[in-house]
Amino acid sequence: MTQVNPANAELVERGRGRVAWIRSRMAMLATLREEFRANRPFAGRRIGMSLHIEPKTAVLLEVLAGGGAAIIGTGNHGSTQDDVVAFLQSQGIGVFGRRADTLADHHANLARVLDAQPDMLLDNGADLAAGIVERGRAASILGGTEETTSGGDRLRGELAGKVPFPSIVINDSPLKAIGExxxxxxxxxxxxxxxxxxxxxxxxxxxxxxxxxxxxxxxxxxxxxxxxxxxxxxxxxxxxxxxxxxxxxxxxxxxxxxxxxxxxxxxxxxxxxxxxxxxxxxxxxxxxxxxxxxxxxxxxxxxxxxxxxxxxxxxxxxxxxxxxxxxxxxxxxMFNLAGSEPKGNSIESMDIGFMLQALSLERVVKGEGAAGERPAAGAQPVPDDINRRIARLMMATMGAAR
Known part of the structure; x- marks a missing residue:
């Protein structure tokens, strides 16, 4: 575990408490955490990440790290929560960035993620995918996910035909559309x-x-x-x-x-x-x-x-x-992650969204079917069986099926 600078100890503890509350209410990710610990689908993989760093994201990263992933990542410009970064760093999860980062700082953070040579991407806005293409390293990427409408548009627009790896667009999921x-x-x-x-x-x-x-x-x-x-x-x-x-x-x-x-x-x-x-x-x-x-x-x-x-x-x-x-x-x-004490989207909705992320990343690694074939190259929707599995789990979690 990474040694914590005493000056940051208070920040770490604040982040720890906030993440603990969120973790206790993300029931589906709790189940997946145990599954990934047993199966370790990401052993030997390095995931490059660019997502909003807030407590719900921290729970996703814990689940992926528990599944064997090495994570190197940064937040999105203007939404990073410093106490969550400090907590994740104290747990040995390789994230960085600050709420006060300028746009130039953010671009430098993205470059640092790419310098670490990830082989999978956890992307938001297709910033990492674009950087990989610009560096001529797209062939080294096994695959990844893209969270947003904006990123999906970039993958199907300016990056069309330039991404030789599968990128599962979470925003294409009906669960993401409805729930989140x-x-x-x-x-x-x-x-x-x-x-x-x-x-x-x-x-x-x-x-x-x-x-x-x-x-x-x-x-x-x-x-x-x-x-x-x-x-x-x-x-x-x-x-x-x-x-x-x-x-x-x-x-x-x-x-x-x-x-x-x-x-x-x-x-x-x-x-x-x-x-x-x-x-x-x-x-x-x-x-x-x-x-x-x-x-x-x-x-x-x-x-x-x-x-x-x-x-x-x-x-x-x-x-x-x-x-x-x-x-x-x-x-x-984006103002719903701005201001003092930003909360963002509800815990339950992000339990859905991050289940989509985690299971889609697992699908990229493990493939599906008898031959274990992986998804095709390029932007594509979340596989239907993943959507339906999560919908059943969420209904059970809500007690809505009773």
Whole structure:
């Protein structure tokens, strides 16, 4: 076990307590922990990781390490929780990075992961996959997983045909869509909005940009607490669904002067452009729930900003050239892991999500069928038998089948 710097002992103990609570409520991963300890499917494997480092992630890494994996990894920009890093390091799990890391620091952390020459990837946003391809080392990777919509889009877009190893896209799982994206993101976004801004939801006018699974959940939970919710969605079928679900549906240009809070939920760049922001009412709040900080056009916004005021480290006031001001949450980064004491998605939803991760990584190593064949190269969904196994386990855990 790694020796702990006495100066970090308090941080380690804080992380230990937080992880212990989470671990005690992740029933499915507890079962898998024992299975992996017995079978050690990752013995001799080095897993390179880039995920949000928070207590639930720590439990996943413990399970993988117990299955024989050597882990070298870092967090995502702006969401790393220092006490969790300190605790994991005290347990000999090779993670690094800080909450205060700049974007340049984050890129250096990613390079450090790749320098360690992992042979499997636990990726979020396809940053590691892109780095492996850029370095010409893709052939050395056995396979891995990708967590997000944004990463799946990159694997099927800019990285299409360049990834000769299987990358199982967790976001393609219906369990991820329902359990994590709709219900957990919906819950955590609303909780984070209340915690960070301390504003009232009932009667407030919200515009949710995007009506995918995350947008559905955000809209549902805002309305459940009394919010007046409209949806901006360019896909005709999703727009129709939002209308049939009872939401006001209109182009962003029409909703810009109406809404008081705008929440992006698309995974796509520039969906909230500067021209829409300048048309908003004075004091509008801008927040992003997507993985990458590119959904709000912060560069275009900077060009029409005359001055900025840091309000409390998470909220920033931007005074615009037209005399109005807007409030930007978490500098446009994913805000449900921002602010003081961020919680993120619910424990139970991440028990599902990290079971998907762990069993998909095991499938990459062990293969399936009589011949033990591994998944094909490239981005692909979670195998159906894994989805169904987890669904049965979760139903049993919830007591829903009784």
């Amino acid at each position: 994206n709709k219900h957990a993101v919906g819950q955590s976004v609303v909780e984070s909005f209340m915690r960070i801004t301390n504003l009232m939801i009932p009667g407030r006018r919200f515009c949710v940009i995007g009506y995918g699974w995350c947008g559905r959940g955000i809209a549902q939970y805002l309305r459940a607490l009394g919010g007046r919710v409209a949806v901006a969605e360019i896909d005709e079928i999703k727009a129709l669904e939002a209308a049939l679900d009872g939401y006001r549906v209109a182009p962003l240009a029409e909703l810009a002067p109406w809404a008081q809070v705008f929440i992006t939920a698309t995974g796509r760049a520039g969906v909230l452009p500067a021209e829409a922001i300048t048309a908003m009412a004075d004091g509008a709040v801008l927040a992003n729930s997507g993985h990458f900080p590119w959904e709000i056009d912060t560069e275009g916004l900077a060009a029409v900003t005359t001055s900025t005021t840091d309000l409390d480290g998470t909220l920033r006031r931007l005074d615009l050239t037209n005399g109005k001001h807007v409030i930007l949450v978490a500098e446009g980064r």
